[in-house]
Amino acid sequence: MVAQIIDGFAIAAELRRDIAVRAAEMKDKHGVVPGLAVVLVGDDPASGVYVRNKLKATAECGLRSFEHILPADTSEADLLALVGKLNADPAVHGILVQLPLPKQIDADKVLGLIDPDKDVDGFHPVNAGRLSIGLPGFVPCTPRGAQILIDRLLPSLAGKHAVVIGRSNIVGKPMAQLLLQKNATVTIAHSRTADLPDLCRTADVLVAAVGRPLMVKGDWVKPGAVVIDVGINRIEVDGKGKLVGDVDFASAAEVAGFITPVPKGVGPMTIACLMLNTLDSAARRIAG
Numbered sequence: 001m002v003a004q005i006i007d008g009f010a011i012a013a014e015l016r017r018d019i020a021v022r023a024a025e026m027k028d029k030h031g032v033v034p035g036l037a038v039v040l041v042g043d044d045p046a047s048g049v050y051v052r053n054k055l056k057a058t059a060e061c062g063l064r065s066f067e068h069i070l071p072a073d074t075s076e077a078d079l080l081a082l083v084g085k086l087n088a089d090p091a092v093h094g095i096l097v098q099l100p101l102p103k104q105i106d107a108d109k110v111l112g113l114i115d116p117d118k119d120v121d122g123f124h125p126v127n128a129g130r131l132s133i134g135l136p137g138f139v140p141c142t143p144r145g146a147q148i149l150i151d152r153l154l155p156s157l158a159g160k161h162a163v164v165i166g167r168s169n170i171v172g173k174p175m176a177q178l179l180l181q182k183n184a185t186v187t188i189a190h191s192r193t194a195d196l197p198d199l200c201r202t203a204d205v206l207v208a209a210v211g212r213p214l215m216v217k218g219d220w221v222k223p224g225a226v227v228i229d230v231g232i233n234r235i236e237v238d239g240k241g242k243l244v245g246d247v248d249f250a251s252a253a254e255v256a257g258f259i260t261p262v263p264k265g266v267g268p269m270t271i272a273c274l275m276l277n278t279l280d281s282a283a284r285r286i287a288g
C-alpha cells in the first residue's frame with residue numbers, strides 16, 4: 001500500500017473536543033446550551049444505530065438533545081405538527097428528521113417545513129440555494145465533513161480537478177459546490193456518464209458517493225490522488241455482514257496518495273459536523 005489513510009475517526013474526535021470547548025464557553029458567556037432535536041419515524045434498526053451515535057456525540061460535546069421516536073404508522077399531519085412545535089421551541093437550535101421516512105409521508109413537505117435557520121442537515125431548499133450562491137447557511141453534514149478532511153491535505157484546490165461520483169441533493173451536489181468554492185475544477189459524474197474510469201483517472205480529488213459497494217477500483221485512481229469514500233454499504237462476505245464503501249479500498253490504496261477508510265472515515269465526520277452545525281446555529285441566534 002502506498003496511500004496514507006485519512007483517520008476520520010480520530011479527526012472527528014478532535015473536532016468534537018473543539019466543539020465541547022466552544023459549547024462550554026457559550027454556556028458560561030451567554031447561558032445558552034445548543035439543543036438538537038432528532039426525529040425518528042419507525043424502528044429501522046440501521047437508523048436506530050445512527051440516532052444512538054448522534055445522541056452519544058451530543059452528550060460528549062455538551063449539547064442538549066431531544067429525542068422523538070414515533071411509530072412507523074405516524075401520519076404526515078402528526079409529523080408536520082411536531083416539526084411546527086420544534087420550530088417554535090427556543091431550546092431547539094437544530095432539527096434533524098432522519099431519512100428515509102415511511103411511504104405515507106412526503107419527505108419534501110416535511111423538510112420544507114423545517115425552519116431554515118434550524119435546518120442543521122442543510123436539506124431545506126433555502127439552504128441548498130444559499131450554498132449555491134455562497135451565502136452563509138447550513139451545509140449538509142457529510143459534504144462538510146468530507147471538505148474538512150480534504151482541507152487538511154489540500155488547503156487550496158486551484159488548478160486541481162475534483163470528480164464527484166454521485167449527484168444526490170444530500171451529498172453529490174453540495175459536495176461539488178464546496179469543491180468549487182475552494183477553486184477546484186469540478187466534474188459531477190453519475191450513472192449515465194461515459195467512460196467513468198477514464199474520467200476518474202484525471203481526478204486529483206475523487207469523491208465517491210454513489211451507494212454502489214466497491215465500485216471504484218485501483219485502476220480508476222490517479223497516482224497520488226486524494227480519495228474520499230462516502231459510501232456506507234453493508235454487504236455479505238463469507239456469510240458475514242461487512243461494512244464497505246463505494247471504493248475498493250485494497251486496490252485504490254495501492255495507487256492513491258491519501259484515502260478514507262470505511263468505517264472510520266467520512267461517517268464519524270458526518271456526525272461531528274451535525275454537532276458543529278448545531279453549535280453554529282446557536283451562535284448565529286446569539287449574534288442575532
Ligand SMILES: Nc1nc(=O)c2c([nH]1)NC[C@@H]1CN(c3ccc(C(=O)N[C@@H](CCC(=O)O)C(=O)O)cc3)C=[N+]21
Binds near residue numbers: 050262263265269271
Ligand atoms: N436526515 C438525515 N441526516 C443524515 O445525516 C442521515 C439520515 N437522515 N439518514 C441516514 C444517513 C446515514 N448517516 C450516517 C452517519 C454516520 C455514520 C457513521 O458514523 N458510520 C460509522 C460506523 C457505522 C457502523 O459501524 O455501523 C463509520 O462510518 O465509521 C453512518 C451513517 C447519516 N444519515
